[in-house]
């Protein structure tokens with residue numbers, strides 16, 4: 001089956017007609033936006049998803065690309081499934097976005113996080129080195145690797161010291177360093193994007209920005225009474241996810257691999273996000289928001305602010321959506337969703353039965 005797929009990408013001379021990309025974590029926020037971008041650019045897009053009892057394809061569906069990608073079940077803790085995915089996709093580019101990506105959960109599941117968000121990067125690099133060393137590899141690194149700087153005005157760049165404050169950030173630091181080591185030791189084309197927080201209506205509900213936008217929409221429509229949050233003073237550099245996946249692609253189009261910080265260059269507090277979100281809905285946040293110590297992290301990063309100068313100069317990448325517009329996009333989309341829900345509409349993520357047009361490629365297909 002995948003041999004046929006690979007052959008479809010060849011012309012009569014045996015040259016490739018289409019580039020193939022393999023995206024791990026295609027069911028996540030960035031995976032879905034990146035898949036859409038690469039399809040628009042004419043790529044053959046393969047994505048990996050986790051085999052679970054109720055598959056999680058709602059983001060691909062909401063972008064209208066569910067049937068346009070080829071899906072391969074991969075568990076990042078399992079080397080053989082990674083090898084199989086590389087064999088099936090025969091990719092020109094791999095974007096390793098799959099991870100246990102939630103900082104709080106990494107304190108609850110530190111070992112699984114180390115494996116899936118850290119060691120799995122070596123599984124991929126080693127698979128590529130042995131099976132297809134001309135593949136270009138993108139690693140999803142994170143601003144959380146910087147940890148606390150104690151300096152609110154310091155905009156962090158590629159040269160700043162990395163000092164993780166969570167099991168998630170520690171795992172990502174391992175992935176970041178091993179990517180550089182494979183680049184230097186084996187001459188692999190392997191780049192890391194050190195991305196600062198980026199959000200969208202496709203963000204998971206456990207992340208604070210989406211937790212806020214979703215709660216504001218429900219409160220506005222009488223479906224929820226209050227919003228419980230942890231640290232309102234934490235500051236983050238928030239950007240718009242569809243623009244950040246453009247930077248990922250641009251990194252792999254450079255002549256030489258390298259690492260890049262991708263950020264908006266502005267930091268705002270959780271409190272600012274809350275105030276703006278309630279304001280957009282015409283509500284006073286102080287009537288609805290309560291704080292609870294149970295939502296505080298055992299160790300927190302007070303402020304993260306990025307300096308994207310290198311990405312601007314070398315990739316020609318710049319953020320376009322400002323903080324206020326980002327909050328508005330998220331609140332308005334959640335309001336729209338809940339209004340549709342109140343009107344009786346039910347969404348794909350309510351229903352376990354997914355449409356049959358998905359092209360799911362597994363070992364079983366070969367038999």
Ligand SMILES: NC(=O)c1ccc[n+]([C@@H]2O[C@H](COP(=O)([O-])OP(=O)(O)OC[C@H]3O[C@@H](n4cnc5c(N)ncnc54)[C@H](OP(=O)(O)O)[C@@H]3O)[C@@H](O)[C@H]2O)c1
Pocket residue numbers: 024025026027028029030031049050056074075076077096097098099100101102116140141142143194195196197198199204
């Ligand atoms: N968004 C940000 O602000 C940000 C900033 C810096 C770096 N990053 C990194 O960028 C990447 C993409 O971020 P995101 O926001 O799109 O994250 P996300 O929405 O949490 O998506 C993570 C993806 O990884 C998959 N995954 C998790 N554990 C897995 C496992 N054991 N085996 C196979 N797949 C697994 C998830 O599958 P399920 O759908 O089944 O859960 C999901 O598809 C992540 O590596 C994240 O750490 C994100």
